[in-house]
Amino acid sequence: xxxxxxxxxxxxxxxxxxxxxxxxxxxxxxxxxxxxxxxxxxxxxxxxxxxxxxxxxxxxxxxxxxxxxxxxxxxxxxxxxxxxxxxxxxxxxxxxxxxxxxxxxxxxxxxxxxxxxxxxxxxxxxxxxxxxxxxxxxxxxxxxxxxxxxxxxxxxxxxxxxxxxxxxxxxxxxxxxxxxxxxxxxxxxxxxxxxxxxxxxxxxxxxxxxxxxxxxxxxxxxxxxxxxxxxxxxxxxxxxxxxxxxxxxxxxxxxxxxxxxxxxxxxxxxxxxxxxxxxxxxxxxxxxxxxxxxxxxxxxxxxxxxxxxxxxxxxxxxxxxxxxxxxxxxxxxxxxxxxxxxxxxxxxxxxxxxxxxxxxxxxxxxxxxxxxxxxxxxxxxxxxxxxxxxxxx
Numbered sequence: 001x002x003x004x005x006x007x008x009x010x011x012x013x014x015x016x017x018x019x020x021x022x023x024x025x026x027x028x029x030x031x032x033x034x035x036x037x038x039x040x041x042x043x044x045x046x047x048x049x050x051x052x053x054x055x056x057x058x059x060x061x062x063x064x065x066x067x068x069x070x071x072x073x074x075x076x077x078x079x080x081x082x083x084x085x086x087x088x089x090x091x092x093x094x095x096x097x098x099x100x101x102x103x104x105x106x107x108x109x110x111x112x113x114x115x116x117x118x119x120x121x122x123x124x125x126x127x128x129x130x131x132x133x134x135x136x137x138x139x140x141x142x143x144x145x146x147x148x149x150x151x152x153x154x155x156x157x158x159x160x161x162x163x164x165x166x167x168x169x170x171x172x173x174x175x176x177x178x179x180x181x182x183x184x185x186x187x188x189x190x191x192x193x194x195x196x197x198x199x200x201x202x203x204x205x206x207x208x209x210x211x212x213x214x215x216x217x218x219x220x221x222x223x224x225x226x227x228x229x230x231x232x233x234x235x236x237x238x239x240x241x242x243x244x245x246x247x248x249x250x251x252x253x254x255x256x257x258x259x260x261x262x263x264x265x266x267x268x269x270x271x272x273x274x275x276x277x278x279x280x281x282x283x284x285x286x287x288x289x290x291x292x293x294x295x296x297x298x299x300x301x302x303x304x305x306x307x308x309x310x311x312x313x314x315x316x317x318x319x320x321x322x323x324x325x326x327x328x329x330x331x332x333x334x335x336x337x338x339x340x341x342x343x344x345x346x347x348x349x350x351x352x353x354x355x356x357x358x359x360x361x362x363x364x365x366x367x368x369x370x371x372x373x374x375x376x377x378x379x380x381x382x383x384x385x386x387x388x389x390x391x392x393x
Contacts, residue, residue: 007120007156010048011041013220013339016227017196017205022177026201027147027157029126029171031164032181036192037213038160039069040076041181042122044217045158047078049120050087057118058090059109061097061125066090077216089116094125097132102142105129110149119155121146126159130171143174176200181211186366189331194220210333221335224381225373242352245283246276260386262379264358275309277354278302282311284321288351292324293341295360299324323348332364338378345385353382 006021015021022028022045030038046056060066069090073079084090091112097105113121123129133139143159150157159175172178178198183190192211196204205227211220241255250256257263265273274297284290292302292313302324306313316322325344327337337360345353365371 005154007049009041009045011044011218011220013209013211013222014041014194014218016222017194017209017220018177018199019203019205022156023202024156025151025154026176027143027150027159027174028177028179029175030158030160030179030181031197032162033183034162036181036183037211037218038162038181039072039124040213041179041218042124042158042160043073044076044078046088046120046122047080047083050083051080054087054120055116055118056088056120056122057109057113057116058088058122059112059124060090060092061094061123061128062092066092075215089118094128097129102129102133102138106142106145109146113149113153113155119153120157121150121155122158122160124160126161127163130161130163140170140174143171147174147176172198177202189366191333191366210335212333212336219336221333221339223370223374224335224338225370225377227377243283244276245279245281247279260383262382274302274305274356277356278306278309278311278313280354281322281352282306282313282316284316284352286319286321289321289323289348290316290352290354291341291344291348291350292322292354292356293344294324294326294356295329296356298326298328320348323350327360329360329363332360334361334364334366334374337361337364338374341378342381342385345382351386 005024007024008021009015009018030041032038043058046058050056060069070081070084074081089112093105093108096108100107109121109123112118129142130139133142146157149155159171175198177196177200180195180197181192182194183192185191192213193208194211195208196206205222207223207226209220209222209226211218240259241250241257242259243250243256244253265276267273274294277292281290281292294302297305303314313322317324323344325340327340341353341355344350361374362368362371365374
């Protein structure tokens with residue numbers, strides 16, 4: 001099957017759930033209540049594309065000036081004032097919409113796209129255009145004309161709206177894709193979720209995926225179990241053994257831990273799980289590096305504890321044989337933790353991993369019903385990567 005040309009969003013994880021990015025020449029609705037990050041997402045895509053040579057027309061339908069928009073965007077790392085009004089053209093067409101309606105807006109948009117030589121169009125305030133439609137046919141005609149012109153020039157259209165759009169709405173049926181952003185209150189914490197509600201002509205990862213807004217912009221963390229592939233399934237059983245690093249344990253365990261395996265270490269607080277883990281990662285070498293992935297002890301405290309146990313973890317860190325990743329027990333996201341763990345393993349070629357401990361994942365799982373599927377996907381991926389793994393309960 002011939003693959004359609006894609007336009008990368010540059011947003012971590014979003015291209016993954018879109019199975020490669022936005023389709024060139026397609027139109028998308030980005031829907032979400034105020035504060036969910038629609039404008040951030042659209043501008044993050046715009047600035048990436050502008051840096052790659054695409055000219056972007058960013059249209060607002062609000063009466064206010066762009067000063068507040070630029071003030072807000074300037075707090076993000078992706079914002080670059082040098083390409084504003086050069087590669088990304090910001091214009092307000094609220095007056096055009098008010099005086100000429102949707103037909104006047106379409107005419108002006110097409111004229112500006114030609115005049116500015118833009119191949120990407122973002123309309124911020126689509127709900128305002130929708131409210132100005134006198135009849136259902138008007139908004140369908142508006143979308144159809146934009147789609148037709150975008151397809152002609154090979155451009156991509158993003159329509160940002162705060163209005164709720166259900167699957168049977170006239171706008172939903174007209175566009176090629178719909179991205180829904182929302183914030184869900186789970187107990188006392190808020191969790192941001194994104195969903196590809198429609199993706200015509202392209203596969204996508206179904207369901208809700210967590211995302212986060214930081215100084216970098218938006219990062220999306222696809223559900224780990226939704227990414228599982230046949231390559232993550234076990235195809236063989238390895239019977240080799242690797243040392244645990246704990247004196248006497250290899251003898252009573254039949255020669256150490258089975259390679260490419262996952263071992264659960266259980267015990268009450270103070271029983272020595274972290275000490276076992278420090279011994280385990282201390283058996284690392286530059287050719288067989290280790291990762292200590294923890295939630296409780298900071299790297300500084302781990303070094304103090306290791307010195308008391310006469311374990312050489314600092315020299316191992318200095319030579320790149322040992323990596324320490326610490327995520328304090330705060331409002332972590334489950335899929336962020338899973339991706340961070342796997343990405344660190346792939347980046348450094350980690351061969352042995354100690355997770356201290358599983359409670360850190362459990363407390364990050366705001367939807368506890370999916371824990372089993374998450375752990376299954378995580379452990380299968382670890383086995384597929386061919387590592388020795390030990391987890392402290």
